[in-house]
Amino acid sequence: MANIKDVARLANVSVATVSRVINSKGYVNEHTKELVMKAIEELNYVPNEIARSLYRKSSKIIGVIIPDLKNEFFNDMISGMEEVILHHGYKTMLCTSKESIDREKEYLQIFSTNKIDGLILCSNSPDIASYTNLDIPIVALDRIISKDIPSVTADNYMGGILAANRLMSLGCKNIVQFRGPSTVAPANERCNGFLETMNRDPYIRVHTVELDFSTDNTSEIYKFLITHPQIDGIFAGSDIIAARAMRCLKKLGRSVPEDVQIVGYDNISICEFTDPTITTIAQPIQSMGEIAAETLFKLIKKEPIEQLHITLPVELIERESTK
């Protein structure tokens, strides 16, 4: 593979001149430029980004750590980010932590040695940032990891409130909340918003069941529902949970939304495919990814950012699982 020296030799100029041409920087005679271009063409030359990176001490790579790829929620986020990152002329180094802090640390180490220019982090470990000697901009996504690290999250507290209000106005009196693990901040906020709203009505009974989202929790859902036949409303921590609950109810001979009404969370595509379709709290997932990336680039370019912690609005989407 040809390098800048080869081009210089063929064009009969110095490497400095070639460099000026490929970077369109500094003075270079039109004729000389043509000579260089021809040599580049002939040798099929492409500049070596690694050498450039070494000189400029920056790789133009953005590191991204998310818990899991097998999750439409995170996929939509990444999809949003990738566009922005590409558009800014950077590359994406994508990593999944599988919710393991050791793996997060491993990737952080890799990022550190590879001189990434920015990091988008979706982690449950509040002190994760301290495990890195990375002195580059970081944006926390979906979860706040520290007071002074910029973040982009959805309004989870409001999500809980919206779900509660809906189920209440629908007349549900015996409600179960299948919530995510307490190690995950958004799950806690949703739970808080939900319970605080519910607690205003003394005639409503609310059960809370905490589930591990990373494994198949159908049997736990089933176990709860079979032992609590009086349940008439469900707030599910994710649309997947909502779909599973619906299947369990069906097996138990209870119909949705006639006997039990369900509100899910996220608004991923599955909501439209179940029967009945799922009423849910929609998060602006793709926007979250885009805004996180945009914020990161503002930090990289040392532009001012309006606010450290950006909270995006959520919205209730009415479908068939409520009436």
Added chain:
Amino acid sequence: MANIKDVARLANVSVATVSRVINSKGYVNEHTKELVMKAIEELNYVPNEIARSLYRKSSKIIGVIIPDLKNEFFNDMISGMEEVILHHGYKTMLCTSKESIDREKEYLQIFSTNKIDGLILCSNSPDIASYTNLDIPIVALDRIISKDIPSVTADNYMGGILAANRLMSLGCKNIVQFRGPSTVAPANERCNGFLETMNRDPYIRVHTVELDFSTDNTSEIYKFLITHPQIDGIFAGSDIIAARAMRCLKKLGRSVPEDVQIVGYDNISICEFTDPTITTIAQPIQSMGEIAAETLFKLIKKEPIEQLHITLPVELIERESTK
């Protein structure tokens, strides 16, 4: 950020010695080693991978191009790959082409300048590889892009046969095949296997409808089904299509599997969430990703590979959309 020189100075040795220590290569006195280790610790030193990459002319990065992230099928593939890539000490640079050849070329260019060590490519452009001056190992995934580029695919032809046999043995006489675009090789193979099998029975009528998978094609499905009320069997090119068809049938008051039987394709999670659940042709998606990555590393290490084109078996998974 400290560099190797700083460490050398602090430990009172040469950079060559530090290099030997951090690479555990060549002779170095036990005591000297300790001194160096202490200096590394004290300075919080991490070697600069970019400088290393420049020297060794390899970035330890694997480029991955897939059509779309918002597709469970590809996510599962990537999930499989990532593990293998990490395990081999490499990094993943992930890119989505959005089925655009220009975007593929753009990323190929980026890969070329970034000296990636290997490429996993899922593309519909048969001549895409020629657009790159990359002289690195390439593995084609899910689709064969050229006779001499190693590939990992599922047995799409057999998938078509399995689906056809099932619908035939179920007694369907009026069948529609909602197939993927003819620009996508796997869609063609499935179609061939399906039609060749179906054609053996002169009493069966088969319609073929070609759909664009990248947009919402529900209305086309609906239009076909409403104008062909005699349909009693459907072979869907993906589980998503199968799910959409089921919703359309429901709207039309036709029940699955009583009036119409459906076989999907892929075996993604949605199969379990619809009602009825979807009978489908299962592809070993995650394995495809893993094997593609394993093959790539064999090529990188110049180890022999057993066969250039690996075809993985598919399997019919019986669920409720057939009886």
Added chain:
DNA sequence: TTGAAAGCGCTACCAA
């Protein structure tokens, strides 16, 4: 067992 120095491919400074 250690160190000096060349070189990986590039950019940018300074001189000409």
Added chain:
DNA sequence: TTGGTAGCGCTTTCAA
């Protein structure tokens, strides 16, 4: 407008 060259941080030869 051009070229020589130092230097980005590292590895590896070669000599000591």
